[in-house]
Amino acid sequence: RIGRFCGTFRPGALVSSGNKMMVQMISDANTAGNGFMAMFSAAEPNERGDRYCGGRLERPSGSFKTPNWPDRDYPAGVTCVWHIVAPKNQLIELKFEKFDVERDNYCRYDFVAVFNGGEINDAKRIGKYCGDSPPAPIVSERNELLIQFLSDLSLTADGFIGHYKFRPKKLPTTTASPVTTTFPVTTGLKPTVALCQQKCRRTGTLESNYCSSNFVLAGTVITTVTRGGSLHATVSIINIYKEGNLAIQQAGKNMSAKITVVCKQCPLLRRGLNYIIMGQVGEDGRGKIMPNSFIMMFKTKNQKLLDALKNKQ
Numbered sequence: 542r543i544g545r546f547c548g549t550f551r552p553g554a555l556v557s558s559g560n561k562m563m564v565q566m567i568s569d570a571n572t573a574g575n576g577f578m579a580m581f582s583a584a585e586p587n588e589r590g591d592r593y594c595g596g597r598l599e600r601p602s603g604s605f606k607t608p609n610w611p612d613r614d615y616p617a618g619v620t621c622v623w624h625i626v627a628p629k630n631q632l633i634e635l636k637f638e639k640f641d642v643e644r645d646n647y648c649r650y651d652f653v654a655v656f657n658g659g660e661i662n663d664a665k666r667i668g669k670y671c672g673d674s675p676p677a678p679i680v681s682e683r684n685e686l687l688i689q690f691l692s693d694l695s696l697t698a699d700g701f702i703g704h705y706k707f708r709p710k711k712l713p714t715t716t717a718s719p720v721t722t723t724f725p726v727t728t729g730l731k732p733t734v735a736l737c738q739q740k741c742r743r744t745g746t747l748e749s750n751y752c753s754s755n756f757v758l759a760g761t762v763i764t765t766v767t768r769g770g771s772l773h774a775t776v777s778i779i780n781i782y783k784e785g786n787l788a789i790q791q792a793g794k795n796m797s798a799k800i801t802v803v804c805k806q807c808p809l810l811r812r813g814l815n816y817i818i819m820g821q822v823g824e825d826g827r828g829k830i831m832p833n834s835f836i837m838m839f840k841t842k843n844q845k846l847l848d849a850l851k852n853k854q
Contacts, residue, residue: 594621607700641699670792741807750835755785788826
């Protein structure tokens with residue numbers, strides 16, 4: 542799906558990633574509007590005008606940029622979608638060389654959004670970016686990435702240029718190993734099963750876990766998705782006390798991180814709530830939360846203690 546639109550905002554020109562496009566309109570039995578009128582045309586993939594951008598990218602490396610880059614600001618009222626597709630056994634690495642998109646604390650007006658897979662799906666969104674700070678490098682989970690750029694009808698800015706390249710998946714170096722030394726097991730799926738059968742109880746105190754954890758942050762859980770027996774969450778960071786090896790996405794003043802709860806309900810994270818989260822970091826830069834990891838609701842009174850622990854480092 543390239544986009545979903547309603548209200549009185551007129552989307553910019555949309556470019557398909559192939560030779561077909563379907564437009565679907567849905568109305569319920571309640572309030573109606575005046576409707577819409579649209580026009581379409583066919584063009585060669587490399588034929589692009591001032592307001593056209595997007596498409597399907599399948600070469601091993603390449604770049605994409607906003608209309609008018611680098612000569613002028615991007616136009617108002619533009620929608621661009623780039624769909625990057627690598628071979629099945631490869632991942633996609635994405636970097637922004639230059640980046641300047643209308644600033645807003647919540648990226649409500651002009652923004653760039655990056656998604657795992659080939660559709661706009663909030664559950665698979667890696668990040669949403671605006672401002673003049675390039676996002677940190679991004680690596681896809683699988684062989685597809687989708688980049689969406691949208692500008693509203695008001696302010697514009699310089700725009701951006703991004704580069705991508707395919708890279709092979711890292712093959713696992715061992716076939717079976719314990720999840721931790723606390724829960725030794727020997728085969729296939731048994732580590733996760735045995736681990737998740739343990740009693741869900743954090744150990745130690747805030748102070749002791751602070752020292753033993755690779756990262757410590759306070760944040761709001763903004764998205765959650767369950768895959769297998771694990772929960773994958775995106776956390777909007779309120780404050781970072783110990784960064785460690787955690788991969789942090791930054792868009793202007795907004796920071797977020799990816800967290801994996803190995804046992805999906807232990808500890809339990811709920812979307813929209815604020816937590817203090819401590820844990821270790823996997824090779825992919827994601828936070829790794831075990832059943833005995835230290836997680837608690839974030840309250841203002843915890844701020845002084847966390848600041849004191851941070852200042853001791």
